[in-house]
Amino acid sequence: MLRDPRPLSPPLRRDPRPGRSCLRVLGPAAGIADNGPMPPAPALATPAARCPVHDSGACRSCPHLSTPLPRQLEVKQERVAALLSEGPNPVPRGVWQEPAASAPTRLRNKAKMVVSGTARAPVLGILDAGLHGVDLRRCPLHVELIEQCLPVVAELITDLGLEPYDVRARRGELKHVLVTASPDGDLMVRLVLRSRRHLEDIRRALPALRRRLETLAVLSVNIQPVHQAVIEGEEEIVLTDGPEGDSLLMRLRLPAPGRDGSGSPAGPLDAPGTELLLSLPPRSFFQTNTAVAAELYATARQWADDALPPSGPCDPAGADGPQAARPSSARPSSARPSPGAPEEVWDLFCGVGGFALALAGPGRRVLGVEVSAQAVDGARRSAARMRLGPDAVRFETGDARVLDPGAPGSAPDLLVVNPPRSGIGAELATRIEACGVGRVLYSSCNPLTLRRDLAAMPSLEARRARLFDMFPHTDHAEVLVELVRT
Numbered sequence: 001m002l003r004d005p006r007p008l009s010p011p012l013r014r015d016p017r018p019g020r021s022c023l024r025v026l027g028p029a030a031g032i033a034d035n036g037p038m039p040p041a042p043a044l045a046t047p048a049a050r051c052p053v054h055d056s057g058a059c060r061s062c063p064h065l066s067t068p069l070p071r072q073l074e075v076k077q078e079r080v081a082a083l084l085s086e087g088p089n090p091v092p093r094g095v096w097q098e099p100a101a102s103a104p105t106r107l108r109n110k111a112k113m114v115v116s117g118t119a120r121a122p123v124l125g126i127l128d129a130g131l132h133g134v135d136l137r138r139c140p141l142h143v144e145l146i147e148q149c150l151p152v153v154a155e156l157i158t159d160l161g162l163e164p165y166d167v168r169a170r171r172g173e174l175k176h177v178l179v180t181a182s183p184d185g186d187l188m189v190r191l192v193l194r195s196r197r198h199l200e201d202i203r204r205a206l207p208a209l210r211r212r213l214e215t216l217a218v219l220s221v222n223i224q225p226v227h228q229a230v231i232e233g234e235e236e237i238v239l240t241d242g243p244e245g246d247s248l249l250m251r252l253r254l255p256a257p258g259r260d261g262s263g264s265p266a267g268p269l270d271a272p273g274t275e276l277l278l279s280l281p282p283r284s285f286f287q288t289n290t291a292v293a294a295e296l297y298a299t300a301r302q303w304a305d306d307a308l309p310p311s312g313p314c315d316p317a318g319a320d321g322p323q324a325a326r327p328s329s330a331r332p333s334s335a336r337p338s339p340g341a342p343e344e345v346w347d348l349f350c351g352v353g354g355f356a357l358a359l360a361g362p363g364r365r366v367l368g369v370e371v372s373a374q375a376v377d378g379a380r381r382s383a384a385r386m387r388l389g390p391d392a393v394r395f396e397t398g399d400a401r402v403l404d405p406g407a408p409g410s411a412p413d414l415l416v417v418n419p420p421r422s423g424i425g426a427e428l429a430t431r432i433e434a435c436g437v438g439r440v441l442y443s444s445c446n447p448l449t450l451r452r453d454l455a456a457m458p459s460l461e462a463r464r465a466r467l468f469d470m471f472p473h474t475d476h477a478e479v480l481v482e483l484v485r486t
């Protein structure tokens with residue numbers, strides 16, 4: 001059983017100011033003596049971020065950590081622009097807007113920790129090449145709330161005797177700890193176990209855990225019986241109850257449109273603008289970097305709200321210039337989009353509905369399509385929370401790759417696609433090429449598959465493009481491209 005009250009690490013409480021994401025750690029700061037050595041807290045220096053685990057070579061997740069972020073972004077922008085300027089349907093160099101930068105640290109809203117070591121001294125982090133655990137509880141990329149939560153989870157593991165799964169010996173129960181933190185300071189904690197053996201112990205420990213983690217919104221157990229398979233299994237058992245006990249509210253304030261896109265850290269979630277109330281169930285995708293995701297959705301909305309010039313793609317070197325952020329989209333969510341802006345919008349691979357809900361508004365109907373029924377459930381709840389009825393936005397479960405957007409005259413005015421790394425694939429690209437849709441917003445986390453998919457849609461020409469540094473310190477890039485039928 002979880003001991004309670006406990007003198008070691010203090011409880012996490014929500015900051016009493018409404019809508020604030022940071023938590024205060026109450027009581028004396030304390031170590032976690034029971035759980036073995038932890039790496040020292042990293043000194044976070046600017047302009048380059050520092051991490052002792054990176055410096056020691058034990059973690060290679062951030063290959064560019066020692067390069068100052070502005071330089072990283074410059075190199076990434078150049079690399080992605082060069083890559084996409086090649087091929088049969090290039091993205092012209094002149095259409096790129098200023099990239100959206102990330103904060104250098106405290107940017108990841110989720111931690112996916114492999115559990116190794118022993119129940120008495122668990123290691124939460126990654127496995128190195130020799131399958132030894134590397135502790136990443138102090139990873140400077142995680143938001144503070146996650147760093148504060150992980151020692152409490154480690155104590156839970158020790159108290160309940162949850163033996164970490166030993167990949168080599170195929171013994172043990174606990175495989176992963178998955179933690180997501182919301183901008184409001186709430187937590188979703190998921191324990192991936194090999195079997196249901198400890199389920200009731202964990203259920204009994206919930207009240208004590210809640211006293212330690214006051215902002216724990218969701219606690220669930222995921223059963224993954226398969227050896228070394230994908231991180232999580234199909235079966236999810238949510239232990240928290242109440243109407244919202246099975247999902248985390250991700251409240252995103254989209255930055256006000258018309259900002260200069262200057263590449264300053266895509267930060268202030270409390271800037272004025274539309275608020276998205278996204279309901280995130282345990283097994284659903286959410287963008288890793290909340291602030292950059294907000295910037296991505298705001299940019300998509302801004303571009304969608306712009307009417308197309310009658311002649312088709314704009315001249316990037318025209319009056320506004322390639323970097324111009326158009327203030328025409330500074331519409332409050334109650335106002336109608338500008339004349340000529342799309343009325344019928346489809347959001348394919350919609351997840352819990354970030355793009356669909358950002359684009360929804362009077363005078364527009366949005367359809368979101370997503371393969372995960374849990375995510376669709378979350379998206380529908382989000383629409384209800386945001387008081388958007390079925391006339392404004394609908395979500396359907398389905399395989400977006402087999403959809404036909406329709407013939408000219410029946411196709412939507414705007415198609416948004418945000419596929420996994422594998423891209424939209426040849427079949428869907430071919431159908432989009434053949435259909436009547438006039439505009440596409442393609443949000444991609446893999447420029448290579450984006451380039452391949454663009455090649456299959458030669459009638460759609462890039463009009464604007466923007467890099468979003470969702471994954472700083474790595475080579476990964478998120479790109480939004482607006483395509484217009486020529």
Ligand SMILES: C[S@@+](CC[C@H](N)C(=O)[O-])C[C@H]1O[C@@H](n2cnc3c(N)ncnc32)[C@H](O)[C@@H]1O
Pocket residue numbers: 285286287348349350351352353354355369370371372375398399400401418419420421
């Ligand atoms: C990169 S995520 C984007 C989610 C969402 N647009 C967002 O911004 O959070 C890709 C999504 O595509 C979904 N997906 C994968 N294959 C799919 C398919 N064949 N049809 C529909 N959705 C799919 C995944 O479940 C995931 O939610």
